[in-house]
Amino acid sequence: MHNNFNLVFLFTAFRGSGKTRLTLDILAQQVLKHKHDNNAAAMPRFVYVAVGKAPTRVSQILQLLKQLDILPYTTVVAADDRQPLIMQYLAPFAGCRIAESWLQDGMTKNAIVVYDDLSAHTM
Numbered sequence: 001m002h003n004n005f006n007l008v009f010l011f012t013a014f015r016g017s018g019k020t021r022l023t024l025d026i027l028a029q030q031v032l033k034h035k036h037d038n039n040a041a042a043m044p045r046f047v048y049v050a051v052g053k054a055p056t057r058v059s060q061i062l063q064l065l066k067q068l069d070i071l072p073y074t075t076v077v078a079a080d081d082r083q084p085l086i087m088q089y090l091a092p093f094a095g096c097r098i099a100e101s102w103l104q105d106g107m108t109k110n111a112i113v114v115y116d117d118l119s120a121h122t123m
Contacts (some may be wrong), residue, residue, distance in 0.1 A: 020061065023114055028068040030112070044110035045102050046074040049095035051088050051117060055080045061116075092118065 079091035099111035
């Protein structure tokens, strides 16, 4: 019997209000919790999908992932604003598929996908 459940969170606010930082802080807390509990088997894996962001912003996010010690548990899918629109369109689907494959292959029991920023995906 599987105890699978899905949670969906949506953060909406004005640009520059700290949505990205809040999301990364939540991921960092997940890592800290599992390290504190010494439960490496249940350590979640993360997919961070950056859509339509400036390359400099993607670089800043990567640095923050590293600083918060989340990067070793994270796969980043980035389709920045210089990429063709088809790449920006497909990035969220690729991120979802990566997480699904981890779950199906037993690589992790917990996969979290962050989409930042899907408003760029709808354009």
